[in-house]
Amino acid sequence: MNKKWWKEAVIYHIYPRSFRDSNGDGIGDLQGIIEKLDYIQSLGVDIIWLGPVYASPNDDNGYDVSDYYQIHDDFGTLEEWERLKDDIHRRGMKIMMDIVLNHTSDEHAWFEASRLSRDNPYRDYYHWHEGKEGREPNNWGSVFSGSAWEQDPKTGDYYLHLFSRKQPDLNWGNPKVREAMYSMMRYWLDKGVDGFRLDAVNLLCKPDGLPDSPLAAADSEFAPCGPLVANGEGIHGIFQEMNREVFSPAQTFTIAEMANVTAEEGLLYTASDRLEFNSIIGFEHMDVDNGPNGRWETIPFDLVALKRILNSWQTALNGRGWFGLYLNNHDQPRVVSRWGNDVAYWKESATMFATCLHMMQGTLFIYQGEEIGMTNMKFADITQYRDIETLNYYRHETAMGRPQEQVMADIYTKSRDNARTPMQWNTEPHAGFSSSEPWIGVNPNFTDINVEAQEDDPASILNYYRLLVQLRKRHDVIVYGDFTPLLEDHPAIYAYQRTLCGEKLFVVANFTAEEQKLTAVKAPENAKLLLANYEKADGEPDELVLRPYEARVYLAGTA
Numbered sequence: 267m268n269k270k271w272w273k274e275a276v277i278y279h280i281y282p283r284s285f286r287d288s289n290g291d292g293i294g295d296l297q298g299i300i301e302k303l304d305y306i307q308s309l310g311v312d313i314i315w316l317g318p319v320y321a322s323p324n325d326d327n328g329y330d331v332s333d334y335y336q337i338h339d340d341f342g343t344l345e346e347w348e349r350l351k352d353d354i355h356r357r358g359m360k361i362m363m364d365i366v367l368n369h370t371s372d373e374h375a376w377f378e379a380s381r382l383s384r385d386n387p388y389r390d391y392y393h394w395h396e397g398k399e400g401r402e403p404n405n406w407g408s409v410f411s412g413s414a415w416e417q418d419p420k421t422g423d424y425y426l427h428l429f430s431r432k433q434p435d436l437n438w439g440n441p442k443v444r445e446a447m448y449s450m451m452r453y454w455l456d457k458g459v460d461g462f463r464l465d466a467v468n469l470l471c472k473p474d475g476l477p478d479s480p481l482a483a484a485d486s487e488f489a490p491c492g493p494l495v496a497n498g499e500g501i502h503g504i505f506q507e508m509n510r511e512v513f514s515p516a517q518t519f520t521i522a523e524m525a526n527v528t529a530e531e532g533l534l535y536t537a538s539d540r541l542e543f544n545s546i547i548g549f550e551h552m553d554v555d556n557g558p559n560g561r562w563e564t565i566p567f568d569l570v571a572l573k574r575i576l577n578s579w580q581t582a583l584n585g586r587g588w589f590g591l592y593l594n595n596h597d598q599p600r601v602v603s604r605w606g607n608d609v610a611y612w613k614e615s616a617t618m619f620a621t622c623l624h625m626m627q628g629t630l631f632i633y634q635g636e637e638i639g640m641t642n643m644k645f646a647d648i649t650q651y652r653d654i655e656t657l658n659y660y661r662h663e664t665a666m667g668r669p670q671e672q673v674m675a676d677i678y679t680k681s682r683d684n685a686r687t688p689m690q691w692n693t694e695p696h697a698g699f700s701s702s703e704p705w706i707g708v709n710p711n712f713t714d715i716n717v718e719a720q721e722d723d724p725a726s727i728l729n730y731y732r733l734l735v736q737l738r739k740r741h742d743v744i745v746y747g748d749f750t751p752l753l754e755d756h757p758a759i760y761a762y763q764r765t766l767c768g769e770k771l772f773v774v775a776n777f778t779a780e781e782q783k784l785t786a787v788k789a790p791e792n793a794k795l796l797l798a799n800y801e802k803a804d805g806e807p808d809e810l811v812l813r814p815y816e817a818r819v820y821l822a823g824t825a
């Protein structure tokens with residue numbers, strides 16, 4: 267058991283545009299976060315992860331950075347950022363910045379120079395290529411619909427953008443790009459940043475020769491290229507260099523965000539002796555209800571598949587690498603609506619997911635609003651959506667002739683805007699998020715679901731989260747214990763055991779709205795109920811009936 271502070275840490279993830287608006291322009295800002303630090307601290311969290319707050323034309327809400335050294339006017343000033351950082355530190359918490367290395371904005375000075383001519387010194391900062399037979403250099407599709415290539419009128423060449431056309435991919439084969447990004451990260455470390463969340467970072471190395479993606483679907487001219495581009499040749503060398511140049515000297519804490527990664531690969535990125543990253547947030551478990559054609563296609567939720575994936579990560583990384591535990595973030599629909607029941611069993615399912623996740627091994631993430639059970643949002647009209655991925659998808663699908671109701675149904679299920687509606691603070695107008703009309707609509711259920719309503723209610727989701735965080739601090743077995751999967755093929759119950767130096771933690775969770783009888787497993791001898799999401803857990807541990815979305819945790823052999 268290799269103890270580290272960051273393994274024990276709980277991270278609170280802020281999406282700055284939607285957290286709290288202090289000056290009434292409808293957009294969340296740094297001063298708004300400063301005002302809410304008491305609240306964040308009251309959750310018991312250790313680290314605040316700040317979504318991108320750099321200068322940006324906001325094509326992808328700040329993940330398109332035009333200047334990595336400036337704070338976006340919408341959010342405030344560098345002085346305000348300094349104050350936020352100092353206030354976070356004064357409270358004994360840490361600050362983690364979101365770092366976007368795969369691409370810049372097309373309004374970044376490097377890209378503006380690079381598009382001027384073929385022999386511009388910045389040309390090689392990006393991926394510029396000639397067309398092939400009057401078309402794109404290959405069949406790669408962008409994550410945000412359409413081609414991953416854009417032809418630029420100035421020279422007639424194409425540039426690569428795996429995300430929007432305003433997010434050109436950087437060429438990490440160019441040592442000048444690497445050095446510039448390393449010094450940018452050092453700049454933030456010198457300012458006192460404690461850690462980084464590295465955006466889409468396993469996409470940095472594109473395959474030589476730019477081969478076509480084999481994933482072409484019959485009805486689309488462009489093919490998903492994530493699996494082909496992810497984890498490219500040379501990537502580990504770059505991460506080890508980055509670690510030597512930036513992370514190790516500053517002893518900083520790093521979490522790599524990576525889609526298209528299995529547990530075996532996740533171990534390569536996080537194994538402590540390989541000196542790449544401390545931890546990883548993967549997508550495999552969140553992709554469990556994606557169909558063969560990607561995330562917009564939804565297949566029924568399959569608990570056995572989810573267990574297979576999460577259990578494989580728990581086992582593969584144990585003792586060698588380190589996992590990042592999440593079920594919610596700004597890119598995912600709210601899990602309580604997605605795989606739970608946000609009507610009849612809203613509180614039960616929200617706390618069940620939390621229990622199941624919090625008792626696993628890894629650094630824990632709480633995404634703003636998750637701790638009060640915020641739900642998905644169905645906007646009546648496409649014009650009310652703001653997310654570029656959603657808007658591009660709508661445009662693309664309707665242009666292909668798909669009925670609008672079908673496309674809207676996909677959007678209701680998977681749009682990232684589900685998780686980007688303003689934080690629901692109280693019952694005041696605009697949910698206490700802002701004094702004026704917010705940049706994106708507030709979920710009308712804020713009158714029922716808000717922080718104020720839950721603050722003093724001992725049975726609220728909010729106070730359940732506080733308890734979960736405290737338990738993690740109190741019991742090493744939750745952080746460090748070995749993981750043993752149980753009932754792997756059971757279609758309705760997630761069960762597992764954690765063990766550490768004679769201590770045993772036994773976790774059972776009912777993922778359905780029906781009662782489930784627990785027959786094949788039982789809590790260990792002399793185990794005591796540590797936590798439950800129903801008032802009173804009845805029955806003896808060996809003849810349990812789990813009520814709808816009930817979750818229980820038993821502890822035995824306390825040292």
Ligand code: ISL
Nearest residue numbers: 326329409429465466492493524525597
């Ligand atoms: O690459 C993918 C699929 O092949 C995506 O799932 C991708 O990994 C994911 O979208 C990365 O998300 C992050 O980078 C995006 C940004 O829009 C997201 O908000 C951010 O979390 C581009 O910067």
Ligand code: CA
Nearest residue numbers: 287289293295
């Ligand atoms: Ca504001």
